[in-house]
Amino acid sequence: MLASNLPDVPWDLLQPAADLAAAHPDGKIDLSIGTPVDSVAQVIQSAAAAALNAPGYPLTAGSKELVCAQETWLAKVAGADVSQLSTIPSVGSKEAVALLPFLLGLDASSTVAIPTLAYPSYAVGAQAVKAKVVLADLPNQLAEKVDLVWLNSPANPSGKVLTKSELTSWIEFSRDTNTLIASDECYLTLGWEVKPTSILTTELTNGRYQNLIALHSLSKRSSLAGYRAAAISGDKTIIAALLQARKHLGLLMPTPSQAAATAAWLDEGHALAQREVYLQRRQVMQNAFTSAGFRIEESGAGLYLWLTRDEDCWQSVNWLAERGVLVAPGSFYGTAGNSFIRAALTETDERIAKLANRLV
Numbered sequence: 001m002l003a004s005n006l007p008d009v010p011w012d013l014l015q016p017a018a019d020l021a022a023a024h025p026d027g028k029i030d031l032s033i034g035t036p037v038d039s040v041a042q043v044i045q046s047a048a049a050a051a052l053n054a055p056g057y058p059l060t061a062g063s064k065e066l067v068c069a070q071e072t073w074l075a076k077v078a079g080a081d082v083s084q085l086s087t088i089p090s091v092g093s094k095e096a097v098a099l100l101p102f103l104l105g106l107d108a109s110s111t112v113a114i115p116t117l118a119y120p121s122y123a124v125g126a127q128a129v130k131a132k133v134v135l136a137d138l139p140n141q142l143a144e145k146v147d148l149v150w151l152n153s154p155a156n157p158s159g160k161v162l163t164k165s166e167l168t169s170w171i172e173f174s175r176d177t178n179t180l181i182a183s184d185e186c187y188l189t190l191g192w193e194v195k196p197t198s199i200l201t202t203e204l205t206n207g208r209y210q211n212l213i214a215l216h217s218l219s220k221r222s223s224l225a226g227y228r229a230a231a232i233s234g235d236k237t238i239i240a241a242l243l244q245a246r247k248h249l250g251l252l253m254p255t256p257s258q259a260a261a262t263a264a265w266l267d268e269g270h271a272l273a274q275r276e277v278y279l280q281r282r283q284v285m286q287n288a289f290t291s292a293g294f295r296i297e298e299s300g301a302g303l304y305l306w307l308t309r310d311e312d313c314w315q316s317v318n319w320l321a322e323r324g325v326l327v328a329p330g331s332f333y334g335t336a337g338n339s340f341i342r343a344a345l346t347e348t349d350e351r352i353a354k355l356a357n358r359l360v
């Protein structure tokens with residue numbers, strides 16, 4: 001059974017803290033998973049509603065309109081040369097992350113490199129095919145040949161942004177070693193103190209995308225987590241191979257979701273408005289947590305605050321849960337996070353406004 005190759009689901013370990021936080025007389029302030037809570041923009045809802053009469057199978061490759069919308073966004077926001085790459089939709093970015101090693105044909109003889117602090121699905125995807133997992137934040141930290149490298153900028157959980165120099169070092173590594181680089185850029189538009197750069201930008205690639213792919217998502221940018229709408233873009237040969245495999249496996253984004261995603265990729269107004277909402281929440285949360293003795297590290301971009309009081313992460317988690325606040329322990333993301341917690345910007349304004357009083 002596949003499940004025997006995989007670790008326990010980390011979020012199950014958080015249930016006791018969740019129950020403790022939920023027992024607070026004024027209810028739980030949930031800053032843990034990062035599930036969007038804001039309404040979907042009307043332009044997107046309207047596009048989805050207009051496509052509800054969809055009796056036929058959707059295209060795995062995406063409708064022409066969706067592909068064009070993704071290309072428009074990649075050129076405008078990621079700075080990519082879309083004439084030199086391909087792009088297809090995925091059924092959310094977590095699906096793309098977890099299935100990538102399988103779709104690439106990796107196996108027990110393969111090695112996958114992930115960041116020292118990492119979204120758990122990078123390792124899970126490798127473990128699902130019994131590949132070896134190694135940790136590296138820079139190419140010179142790799143002591144052996146690898147088949148796939150995961151980058152994540154802005155990073156989950158820490159909000160760290162890779163510099164142009166760091167991205168260039170990975171691109172050069174990829175070209176020197178013929179290694180596939182997959183860059184998870186789901187929070188690309190959420191730069192606060194630092195402006196993130198896509199690995200697809202022509203400034204770094206000169207339009208050469210061999211062995212480079214990137215993932216982008218509408219889950220947080222457009223509050224579309226429930227629509228499962230993301231994109232895989234880059235090296236034409238790799239994207240074609242992924243598309244062929246996805247056709248066989250029936251990995252289809254539903255037609256209403258494709259229509260919604262088309263509208264979302266093309267509309268920057270709602271995304272900018274959502275970004276402002278996150279920014280305002282971030283400022284309130286920063287003040288509340290620092291007043292309670294937490295120190296913010298990294299967090300220059302992305303959907304989270306990466307916080308520490310130089311104590312075991314579960315001590316911080318439980319202290320907060322006693323006050324009705326639920327956060328994620330940093331240990332979920334690797335041993336480098338053992339003294340950190342992660343707090344998401346995805347609670348309602350009303351709940352976040354109560355945070356400061358809870359933490360006194």
